[in-house]
Amino acid sequence: MPPTRSTSPAASQEDVRRHNLGSLLRLLHDRGATSRADLTSVTGLNRSTVKALTADLVAARLVRESAPVGRGGAGRPSITVEPESDGVYVLALDIGVEHLTGVRVGLGGVVLDRRELPQSIGDYAVPRTLTRLERLTRGLLAGAPESGVCVGIGVGVCGVVSSDDGLVRFAPNLGWVDVPLRDLLADRLATSLPIVLGNDGDLGAMAEHLRGVAQGLSDIVYVSGEVGIGGGIILGGHALRGTGGYAGEIGHMSVDPRGKLCRCGRRGCWETEISDQAVLAATNAPAGTPLADVLQAYVDGERWAQAGMRRVGRFLGIGVANLVNLLNPELIVFGGAVRHIYTATEPLVREALETALAAPAQQVGLAVAGLGDDSVAVGAAELSFARLLGDPLGALAVLTPPLAARA
Amino acid sequence: MPPTRSTSPAASQEDVRRHNLGSLLRLLHDRGATSRADLTSVTGLNRSTVKALTADLVAARLVRESAPVGRGGAGRPSITVEPESDGVYVLALDIGVEHLTGVRVGLGGVVLDRRELPQSIGDYAVPRTLTRLERLTRGLLAGAPESGVCVGIGVGVCGVVSSDDGLVRFAPNLGWVDVPLRDLLADRLATSLPIVLGNDGDLGAMAEHLRGVAQGLSDIVYVSGEVGIGGGIILGGHALRGTGGYAGEIGHMSVDPRGKLCRCGRRGCWETEISDQAVLAATNAPAGTPLADVLQAYVDGERWAQAGMRRVGRFLGIGVANLVNLLNPELIVFGGAVRHIYTATEPLVREALETALAAPAQQVGLAVAGLGDDSVAVGAAELSFARLLGDPLGALAVLTPPLAARA
Structure with a gap:
C-alpha cells in the first residue's frame, strides 16, 4: 500500500501553511500596508510564524517589506508589509449596456489603469462584443509593467450568470441567452488565465461592501x-x-x-x-x-x-x-x-x-x-483575486508562464 | 484572589454536559423517538456518554426510554428514547385579526390541544384581548395533565415585534402601537413562566421549515x-x-x-x-x-x-x-x-x-x-421551547414551582 499522504503530519502541515499564507495575503489585500506586529495580533499566529510566512510571500513577489516611516514611540518599530500592487494584478471587465469598462487592479484592490468604450444601444452581437473586449484587454496589458504578473480576468455582466460553467444565461438588455462567455473570451484572447464571471449587481454590492x-x-x-x-x-x-x-x-x-x-x-x-x-x-x-x-x-x-x-x-x-x-x-x-x-x-x-x-x-x-462608476469592475477584480488569496503559491504555480495572456 | 471558576476544568466539563444535554434533547425534539444507537451515531458522542446523558434527561422527566418494538435483525436491539410529549409542554398563542388561537404543544412538537376564539374585526382593544387570551390559556391549562410541566408561553402577533423587550411595536391591523404585550400578559396571567413574542410570518416560516x-x-x-x-x-x-x-x-x-x-x-x-x-x-x-x-x-x-x-x-x-x-x-x-x-x-x-x-x-x-391553520402557533411553540432545548436542566430548575401559571 502507498503511504497515506493525505493524512500524514507532513501533508497536514502543508495544508496549515497554505491556509495561513492565504489568510495573511487576504488580510494584506483587504487592509493594505500593515505592520508585522499588527499581522501577529490580528491573525493570532506567533511572531516567528508571521515572519516566515511573510518571507515566503516576499519570495513569491506577492508582498514587500519596508522599514516603518515613523520613529519613536514605545518598543522597536515593526517592519511594514504591503501587497505588491504594481506587480501582481488582475484585469476586470464590466459589460454594461452603455459602456464596456476595463480596469487593471493591483493586489490590495488598487485601480492601476482604466479604459472605457461606449456601447451603441442595440449593437451587442457577441462576436463584436468579444472584439471590443479584446481591444480593452490588450490595451490594459500593454500598459502593464513587463515584470508584472496577471493572475486572472474577472468579468461583470448585466444579466443572469451561471458562474460554474461560465455561461451568461439571460441578459435581456444585451439580447443574450445562454452565451458561453468564459470559453469564448478565453478563445478570443488565446489565454489560459482563469476567467470568472459574475452578475454586475452582485459584484457591485461586494465591492461597495469591501471597499466602498x-x-x-x-x-x-x-x-x-x-x-x-x-x-x-x-x-x-x-x-x-x-x-x-x-x-x-x-x-x-x-x-x-x-x-x-x-x-x-x-x-x-x-x-x-x-x-x-x-x-x-x-x-x-x-x-x-x-x-x-x-x-x-x-x-x-x-x-x-x-x-x-x-x-x-x-x-x-x-x-x-x-x-x-x-x-x-x-x-x-x-x-x-x-x-x-x-x-x-x-x-x-x-x-x-x-x-x-x-x-x-x-x-x-x-x-x-463610494467607487463611483467602478463598483462592478472592482467587484469583478475581487472575484478574480479569490483564487490567489485562497492558495497564493499554488495559484502562482499553475500560472506559469505568467504572461500567457500576451502571447 | 478567588479561584477562576469560569476556566477551571470542572466548570468546563459542566459546560460540555449542558451543551450535550441540549443537543440530545434538541435532536429528540426534532426527530421524535430515536434509538440510542442512532443518537450515538448522529451526535458522534460515545455510547456510554449518550447513556449517561439520556439517564439525566429521564431523571428530569424530559424523555423516556422503552424497549424497541421490532425483533430480529443484526445485533442486540437498541433502546428507543423519545421525548415526554404529554408531560412537558408549552402554550402557544396566535393573535390574528380574525381568530385568536391557542395550542398546547408537547416536547417533540406534538399539538396536544387546540382552542380558538373568533375575533370581531375592529374590536382589538388591548384589555379585551388580554381577557380573551387569559380565557384561552386557562382553558388549555385546565385540559393539561396534573403531573405535566409547562415550560413557557409563546405568542405570535400579526405585527412588527421587538422580541428583546416583549413589545409589539406596530400591528396596523390590530391598531396597536408599542404595546408591552409580554409584561401585560404576564401580569394578567399572574405567571412567572417565560413569555416570548414573535412576528406571525417569521413563526409560520420557522414552523413550516421545521415541521411542515x-x-x-x-x-x-x-x-x-x-x-x-x-x-x-x-x-x-x-x-x-x-x-x-x-x-x-x-x-x-x-x-x-x-x-x-x-x-x-x-x-x-x-x-x-x-x-x-x-x-x-x-x-x-x-x-x-x-x-x-x-x-x-x-x-x-x-x-x-x-x-x-x-x-x-x-x-x-x-x-x-x-x-x-x-x-x-x-x-x-x-x-x-x-x-x-x-x-x-x-x-x-x-x-x-x-x-x-x-x-x-x-x-x-x-x-x-403543511401545518394548515396552526403554522404560526406551532412556530410560537418552537420559540418557547428554545430555552429548554438550550439548557434543559437549567431551564427546569428556574421553573420551580412548575405550575405557577395555574396559581
Whole structure:
C-alpha cells in the first residue's frame, strides 16, 4: 500500500501553511500596508510564524517589506508589509449596456489603469462584443509593467450568470441567452488565465461592501444600472444567492400592473420606471439627450423636465420603500447611472421612504456608491483575486508562464 | 484572589454536559423517538456518554426510554428514547385579526390541544384581548395533565415585534402601537413562566421549515395572513432578520402606485389586493360573506365572482413573481387564509409566475402550509421551547414551582 499522504503530519502541515499564507495575503489585500506586529495580533499566529510566512510571500513577489516611516514611540518599530500592487494584478471587465469598462487592479484592490468604450444601444452581437473586449484587454496589458504578473480576468455582466460553467444565461438588455462567455473570451484572447464571471449587481454590492460606502455593514442593498436595473443584496454579511444563485434581480420587481412592458416580458418592472431610458421617456427628452442634461434641467427647475422627473423619483422611492419593508437593510447604495438619478431626486425618494414601515425606515441609510462608476469592475477584480488569496503559491504555480495572456 | 471558576476544568466539563444535554434533547425534539444507537451515531458522542446523558434527561422527566418494538435483525436491539410529549409542554398563542388561537404543544412538537376564539374585526382593544387570551390559556391549562410541566408561553402577533423587550411595536391591523404585550400578559396571567413574542410570518416560516412542507429546504418564503398579509423568509437555512429584525414584511410591498390606501399609510400594498377583505371588495360580495363561500362561487363558475377573483389571483401571482425575482427561493408556502385564496386561483398564480425570470421561476415550487391553520402557533411553540432545548436542566430548575401559571 502507498503511504497515506493525505493524512500524514507532513501533508497536514502543508495544508496549515497554505491556509495561513492565504489568510495573511487576504488580510494584506483587504487592509493594505500593515505592520508585522499588527499581522501577529490580528491573525493570532506567533511572531516567528508571521515572519516566515511573510518571507515566503516576499519570495513569491506577492508582498514587500519596508522599514516603518515613523520613529519613536514605545518598543522597536515593526517592519511594514504591503501587497505588491504594481506587480501582481488582475484585469476586470464590466459589460454594461452603455459602456464596456476595463480596469487593471493591483493586489490590495488598487485601480492601476482604466479604459472605457461606449456601447451603441442595440449593437451587442457577441462576436463584436468579444472584439471590443479584446481591444480593452490588450490595451490594459500593454500598459502593464513587463515584470508584472496577471493572475486572472474577472468579468461583470448585466444579466443572469451561471458562474460554474461560465455561461451568461439571460441578459435581456444585451439580447443574450445562454452565451458561453468564459470559453469564448478565453478563445478570443488565446489565454489560459482563469476567467470568472459574475452578475454586475452582485459584484457591485461586494465591492461597495469591501471597499466602498458599505464597509463594515452587514445588511445592504446595492441598486444600479443604466438601461437595465440590477442589484446585489448582502444580508448578515453574506451575499444573498438564493437556491440557484439568481437572487437580487431587483429591477424585475413589478411596481405597476398597468406599467410599461419590460424586456423581460413582464409589465411595470421597476427598471421600466427608473432607468435612464425611463428618464428620457418620462420627460419626453429628444432621443440621444444625455442623462446628465435631463437631470441638470430638472435640478435647474426647467419646466419640461419637472413632471417626468418627479414621476421617476417617486417610483425610485416606491421601490426603495419595498426593499426596506422586505429586507430591513442598514444601507441602500445607489450605483451606476441610478446614483445620478437618485442624487437629482433625493427629496422625492426620502419622501417615499417615509411611507415604509416606521421601524425599518428609521434604520436605513441611503448613499451613492463610494467607487463611483467602478463598483462592478472592482467587484469583478475581487472575484478574480479569490483564487490567489485562497492558495497564493499554488495559484502562482499553475500560472506559469505568467504572461500567457500576451502571447 | 478567588479561584477562576469560569476556566477551571470542572466548570468546563459542566459546560460540555449542558451543551450535550441540549443537543440530545434538541435532536429528540426534532426527530421524535430515536434509538440510542442512532443518537450515538448522529451526535458522534460515545455510547456510554449518550447513556449517561439520556439517564439525566429521564431523571428530569424530559424523555423516556422503552424497549424497541421490532425483533430480529443484526445485533442486540437498541433502546428507543423519545421525548415526554404529554408531560412537558408549552402554550402557544396566535393573535390574528380574525381568530385568536391557542395550542398546547408537547416536547417533540406534538399539538396536544387546540382552542380558538373568533375575533370581531375592529374590536382589538388591548384589555379585551388580554381577557380573551387569559380565557384561552386557562382553558388549555385546565385540559393539561396534573403531573405535566409547562415550560413557557409563546405568542405570535400579526405585527412588527421587538422580541428583546416583549413589545409589539406596530400591528396596523390590530391598531396597536408599542404595546408591552409580554409584561401585560404576564401580569394578567399572574405567571412567572417565560413569555416570548414573535412576528406571525417569521413563526409560520420557522414552523413550516421545521415541521411542515418546507422541511429540509434552505430557501423559502412563507406568505400568510387574513386581513393583513405577513410573511417570513428563510434563506440559506437561516431566518432573514435584517438589521433590526424587521425583515419579511412582504404584505407591504407596493404593487400598484394607484392602488388602495393601506392601513400602513402606503398605497397599493400587496395586502390591499390579496387579503380576504380584498376578495370581498373585488367581488362586491355582501359584507360578512364567508371567504370560503366566495372562493367556492368562483371555483363553481358563478358569474359574480369571476372578474374580482381573477384580479385577486393575478395580484397574488404578481407578488409571487416579485419574490421569485428578488429572492430565488426553492419553495413559496401559502399559509393562513391566503392558502385558500391560492388554492382557488392557482392557475392564475402559475400563469403570473411564468412572467418571472426563467431561471429562478424554473427553480421554485408553490405549496400550501403543511401545518394548515396552526403554522404560526406551532412556530410560537418552537420559540418557547428554545430555552429548554438550550439548557434543559437549567431551564427546569428556574421553573420551580412548575405550575405557577395555574396559581
